[in-house]
Amino acid sequence: MAKKAPRDPGAPKRNMSAYLLYQNAMRETFKGQNPGMTFGQLAKYTSAMYAELGTEEKEAWVSRAEADKARYLQQLASYVPPPGFDAKGDAIMTFQKTTGRRGGKAERDPNAPKRCMSAYLLYQNAMREQFRRENPGMTFGQLAKYTSAMYKCLTPEEKAEWELRASEDKLRYENAMKAYVPPPGHDAQGIMIEDHRVNRKVKKVKDPAAPKRARGSFVFFTFDMRPQILKEMPGIKFVEMGTIMGERWRALTPVQKKVYEDQAAEDKIRFTNEMQKYMATKAQAMPPQPPPQQVVQPPPVAQYPDAMYHHATQHMDQMQHQHMQHDPAMMYQHHMYDQAYHYQS
DSSP: OOOOOOBOTTSOOOOOOHHHHHHHHHHHHHHHHSTTOOHHHHHHHHHHHHHTOOHHHHHHHHHHHHHHHHHHHHHHHTOOOOTTBOTTSBBOOOOOOSSSSGGGOOOBOTTSOOOOOOHHHHHHHHHHHHHHHHSTTOOHHHHHHHHHHHHHTSOHHHHHHHHHHHHHHHHHHHHHHHSOOOOTTBOTTSBBOOTTSOOOOOOOOOOTTSOOOOOOHHHHHHHHHHHHHHHHSTTOOHHHHHHHHHHHHHTSOHHHHHHHHHHHHHHHHHHHHHHHHHHHHHHHHSOOOOOOOOOOOOOOGGGOOHHHHHHHHHHHHHHHHHHGGGOHHHHHHHHHHHHHHHHHO
């Protein structure tokens, strides 16, 4: 996610919409009336309460928003931005021009397979319009925070459904990439190859021999329930299917749910055993590390009488024959030893 540009603290405070003014004014009241509500639930409740306002009440908030806008425009007219900030007080960001695109982002082949998306991005794309209708007046940033909060409020079963969808999208992408032939001047991912292109982080490729992760009990439940729902309701939307699956999962008796919990427990044992074998195989495949060579330190030169010097040098010659060819430090040590002797003599 792109980092938000800093803003001049002395710039006029931006105006707010009618809904945001209402939300800020009623937040503490609604929080006191509904203890225990999460951030996402409270935001949804506020949106519903705003939608139920009468025409006169809503017009009052619209009037406040117009007055706030007039205040902002009046302050902005007399605002003098400091160096490095634009007329609205936002920092002037500079972007690299290596590829002619913002942030130096490399161009991609339009015919390359569409990249796979995470579970959260799939949820965000599916729910964006619905959340926008339920929360009129929200800015883009506020809507993104609201979507994130709603995703965190999902039950483990509902979240597992989106993760399953992401796994299917990843499989689609991998199969499409196998058949993809990049045009000249593009790499295997479809990215334009340029010597002056901004360096990109290389995504770590998962070892195909690595064990497949263990599945949860709800995922095993979806394997049985998905075909049944598609048969009962052909053409059902993915979001609606996830809701129905969550309802049916919660409606299971403890005995019925235990069947899938046992399958998940067995799959976890399978993953643990396979991971142990996988790590052992990787350890065996690693080349053995040679033992570190020890550098023999000779006694100080002053300790050698002249008659013993030749005996010491014979010892060093033997060490040199064994190690010097592979150890530059030993070669340098012997040279300095010889220089020291001749200097003292």
